[in-house]
Amino acid sequence: MRLLIGLLLAFAVAASVGLGTTLYALQESTPFGSFTVGAWTAWPRTGTADIDPYARALIARSGELPMGAGDGVAFVATKDDNGAALDGRCDVIVSGVTPQARFWTLTLYDPEGKLVGNALNRHGFSSQEIVRKSDGAIEITVAPRARTGNWLPSGGVDRYTLVMRFYDSPIGVASRTGRETPMPSVKVQSCT
CATH class of the missing domain: 1.20.5 (Single alpha-helices involved in coiled-coils or other helix-helix interfaces)
Incomplete structure (x- = not known):
């Protein structure tokens, strides 16, 4: 007994x-198999047969469809370059050069993975609609109030996540170019 x-x-x-x-x-x-460049983190294996079991369970639980390895890669930033959480009440500047890609998008999500609501219904930018600097670099301001140039409204939320997706890009596991990828910086300019 x-x-x-x-x-x-x-x-x-x-x-x-x-x-x-x-x-x-x-x-x-x-999930395992991530690599980080500045404030950005990517999990390029989530769209492949080499996906780890925890990432597979996360995808099954959320219902999200990951990008396939042949399609591109998604980078996620929840903090700025100095490690501070992204706050929707602050002005955050995303600036610099982007990796080589046929097309890219930058989208703003809340911590639950939903688009951040705002009066303009603007939730992101794409490489085709962005206004670039003369040297080809980008500069996007994520802020609660309107700004000149490329402005993405944060809606004043407490926390948010930036997701930058690169389509038809050589970045990934097979090319081993992940850590050398030139990613834009994410810096807090001011808080109200």
């Missing part, structure tokens, strides 16, 4: 620890 109780207790502890750590990994959005 003691053996049976000991086995049941060991099974309960193992199940609790295993399920608890899996739930933690799914809630913290920590």
Whole structure:
């Protein structure tokens, strides 16, 4: 009888620890195989057969469709270059050069993955509609109030996420060019 109780207790502890750590990994959005360039992080294997089981579970839970390896790669920024969380009440400047790609988009999401609402219904920019500097660099201001130039309204939300997707681009796992990728900087200019 003691053996049976000991086995049941060991099974309960193992199940609790295993399920608890899996739930933690799914809630913290920590798939393996990421690489970081400045404030931007990408998981290029999520659209391939080499996807790790935690990323597969995250995708199944969210219902999102990841970009395939042949389509491109998505970079996510939840913090600026100095590690501060992106705050919708601050003016944040996304500036610099972008990696080589046929087409790219920059989109603003809330922490739950929904588009940030604003009066203009402007949720992002694409490479075809952006106004570039004379040297080809971009400069986009994410701010709660209107700004001149490329302005993306943050709606004054507490936290947000920037997602930059590059389509038909050589960036990825197979090319090994991830860490050398020139990504725009993300800097807080001022807070109100």
